Amino acid sequence: MKTKKMTLNRNARKNYLTYGLVIAAYAILQTMSTTGAISSSLKGMLVPICAYVVMAISLNLTVGVLGELSLGHAGFMSVGAFTGVTAAMSLQTAVPSPVLRLLIGMITGAVFAAIAGVLIGIPVLRLKGDYLAIVTLAFGEIIKSIINNLYVGVDEHGLQISILTNKLALSDNGKIIINGPMGITTIEKLSTFTAGFLLVMVTLFIVFNLVNSRSGRAIMAIRDNRIAAESVGVNIVKYRLMAFVTSAALAGASGTLFAMNYSTIIANKFDFNTSILVLVFVVLGGLGNMLGSIIAAAALTILPEALRQFADYRMLIYAIVLILVMLVTNNPTLKGYLDIAKQKLVRKKPAAQAAEGGGDNGK
Amino acid sequence: MMTFLNYLLSGISLGSIYAIIALGYTMVYGIAKMLNFAHGDVIMVGAYICFFAVSRYSLPPLLGVIAAMAVCTVLGVIVERLAYKPLRSAPSLAVLITAIGVSYFLQNGAQLLWTPNPKVFSSVVGTNRLALFGGQLTVSYVTLVTIASCVVIMVALTWFTGKTKTGKAMRACSEDKGAAQLMGINVNSTISVTFAIGSGLAAIAGVLLCSAYPTLVPTTGAMPGIKAFTAAVFGGIGSIPGAMLGGILLGVIEIFSKAYISTQLSDAVVFAVLIIVLLVKPAGLLGKQVREKV
Numbered sequence: 001m002k003t004k005k006m007t008l009n010r011n012a013r014k015n016y017l018t019y020g021l022v023i024a025a026y027a028i029l030q031t032m033s034t035t036g037a038i039s040s041s042l043k044g045m046l047v048p049i050c051a052y053v054v055m056a057i058s059l060n061l062t063v064g065v066l067g068e069l070s071l072g073h074a075g076f077m078s079v080g081a082f083t084g085v086t087a088a089m090s091l092q093t094a095v096p097s098p099v100l101r102l103l104i105g106m107i108t109g110a111v112f113a114a115i116a117g118v119l120i121g122i123p124v125l126r127l128k129g130d131y132l133a134i135v136t137l138a139f140g141e142i143i144k145s146i147i148n149n150l151y152v153g154v155d156e157h158g159l160q161i162s163i164l165t166n167k168l169a170l171s172d173n174g175k176i177i178i179n180g181p182m183g184i185t186t187i188e189k190l191s192t193f194t195a196g197f198l199l200v201m202v203t204l205f206i207v208f209n210l211v212n213s214r215s216g217r218a219i220m221a222i223r224d225n226r227i228a229a230e231s232v233g234v235n236i237v238k239y240r241l242m243a244f245v246t247s248a249a250l251a252g253a254s255g256t257l258f259a260m261n262y263s264t265i266i267a268n269k270f271d272f273n274t275s276i277l278v279l280v281f282v283v284l285g286g287l288g289n290m291l292g293s294i295i296a297a298a299a300l301t302i303l304p305e306a307l308r309q310f311a312d313y314r315m316l317i318y319a320i321v322l323i324l325v326m327l328v329t330n331n332p333t334l335k336g337y338l339d340i341a342k343q344k345l346v347r348k349k350p351a352a353q354a355a356e357g358g359g360d361n362g363k
Numbered sequence: 364m365m366t367f368l369n370y371l372l373s374g375i376s377l378g379s380i381y382a383i384i385a386l387g388y389t390m391v392y393g394i395a396k397m398l399n400f401a402h403g404d405v406i407m408v409g410a411y412i413c414f415f416a417v418s419r420y421s422l423p424p425l426l427g428v429i430a431a432m433a434v435c436t437v438l439g440v441i442v443e444r445l446a447y448k449p450l451r452s453a454p455s456l457a458v459l460i461t462a463i464g465v466s467y468f469l470q471n472g473a474q475l476l477w478t479p480n481p482k483v484f485s486s487v488v489g490t491n492r493l494a495l496f497g498g499q500l501t502v503s504y505v506t507l508v509t510i511a512s513c514v515v516i517m518v519a520l521t522w523f524t525g526k527t528k529t530g531k532a533m534r535a536c537s538e539d540k541g542a543a544q545l546m547g548i549n550v551n552s553t554i555s556v557t558f559a560i561g562s563g564l565a566a567i568a569g570v571l572l573c574s575a576y577p578t579l580v581p582t583t584g585a586m587p588g589i590k591a592f593t594a595a596v597f598g599g600i601g602s603i604p605g606a607m608l609g610g611i612l613l614g615v616i617e618i619f620s621k622a623y624i625s626t627q628l629s630d631a632v633v634f635a636v637l638i639i640v641l642l643v644k645p646a647g648l649l650g651k652q653v654r655e656k657v
Contacts, residue, residue, distance in 0.1 A: 127641060138634035164628070280463060318471075
């Protein structure tokens with residue numbers, strides 16, 4: 001009984017640490033941006049960072065907690081972005097408050113992405129491993145090419161939708177929202193850093209509660225050993241779908257947040273490369289480690305900007321950094337050197353070592 | 364009828380290119396159990412090398428192709444040694460991310476070396492067309508050469524993996540690396556040979572691809588890379604005949620859906636067919652269905 005309480009505490013402590021760090025980061029960045037202490041380019045990246053953080057956490061739910069590789073996560077972001085923005089734009093007159101409209105947009109985005117998640121999840125989750133990965137990739141590409149050929153307009157009679165060619169018959173007061181390959185060109189910038197921060201907090205809350213619930217334990221049991229989980233009566237389809245759809249819905253909300261930070265958005269923005277980018281955040285941050293995902297997403301979104309002084313070489317350096325980090329953290333020999341270096345560092349500071357020892361006992 | 368034949372031929376030709384690329388994916392997957400996402404970018408490097416060999420150093424096209432193959436083979440082996448070999452025992456996701464890093468590296472390296480401006484690739488076999496049935500059906504030589512090289516490569520690879528010592532070693536490694544090592548097979552050099560062959564084939568695919576679709580930019584290889592990866596899975600990843608079949612079917616489906624359904628939605632149709640096939644045959648068309656042992 002005592003040990004159980006202890007482990008719960010450790011989990012909870014880590015979660016509170018994550019919440020605390022996110023709140024602290026928000027407080028610091030918000031103060032800095034109101035006092036003008038950060039550059040305008042970084043200021044412009046705050047909302048995309050929040051969106052990518054949410055993407056990374058939600059993908060970590062699929063890859064880290066559910067244990068399935070998804071290569072089409074940007075597809076859900078795309079569904080969320082386009083449906084959310086459409087909702088927010090068509091309610092422009094009905095709902096005057098921009099905050100409320102952003103909220104409605106995000107919820108719409110999340111709902112539609114969740115529907116897409118169910119539709120995709122039912123066939124996809126029958127497959128395993130690399131085959132599952134390739135089908136998520138395929139769905140991501142399908143979503144991209146459908147949205148690239150989608151025309152949506154709004155007038156006083158409501159929404160009109162046509163596919164492939166622009167067949168919309170809008171009245172004079174009507175306006176076109178999604179214009180095929182041109183995407184959405186007249187987005188109101190409703191996203192703010194505060195909205196992004198709140199979405200990150202909500203995402204963390206949902207994911208932590210899911211992971212630490214009975215359902216979360218079932219999901220992880222399926223990840224660790226599907227056959228064993230099935231034989232003790234865990235409903236495989238239900239729990240796998242639950243994780244997958246939650247992940248899709250969060251990605252949808254993040255898509256709306258992301259899109260409403262720009263004045264135009266096109267479907268090609270959410271392609272295979274975006275899915276891969278988010279996957280890189282998750283793997284670099286550590287599978288199942290939400291704090292790691294947050295840090296990796298924030299750091300790697302800023303990194304190309306921070307490397308701006310290297311001008312043309314920055315993406316090359318980004319690639320080299322990525323390869324080196326993977327080599328150092330995964331090669332047994334190099335990892336050994338790293339551990340030795342860490343130990344030496346700790347030994348130099350006996351106080352730090354004692355503190356760490358104390359921490360271990362506490363666990 | 365003639366238009367149908369024409370579409371079929373260009374479908375098979377495009378499919379042959381996918382098949383040659385997919386062979387590289389599938390061989391590497393079979394042996395190293397990794398998805399080599401950088402493979403698409405090796406195609407691009409091959410095409411650039413051939414482009415410069417022919418247009419700047421005015422070498423004959425055949426020598427250009429050989430130069431491209433040589434460079435890509437060396438590149439493939441170097442990448443394997445530096446980036447993938449240290450991760451032999453690492454989790455597969457770590458290797459996947461490293462492969463993505465290599466892909467970024469090659470794309471951005473190409474952008475620095477050769478600028479992002481598109482190059483117009485002149486076809487290595489000329490732009491002449493062959494008229495058949497009294498001019499009713501014209502076929503470009505590129506199409507014929509592509510299909511012919513695909514057949515030659517297929518036959519050669521089947522012979523290589525079936526009859527030669529190295530080929531047999533490759534099959535042994537893909538079946539059970541530990542047992543292969545106990546039988547005295549040098550697993551590391553076998554993997555290097557696999558990467559060398561895959562990258563050499565990628566160079567050929569790059570030249571053929573750019574002969575048919577002449578715009579050459581540093582991201583040329585990305586989309587064909589993804590399609591070929593899809594083709595490899597379609598046919599059953601790890602299986603060489605599967606990669607050929609998957610590649611050709613994918614090319615034919617793509618051209619037919621462009622011709623008869625919709626140009627813009629052709630990618631969606633291709634991927635939808637893939638999903639349906641995988642739902643019916645979860646291990647691909649010719650893949651081995653592995654029984655799960657408890």
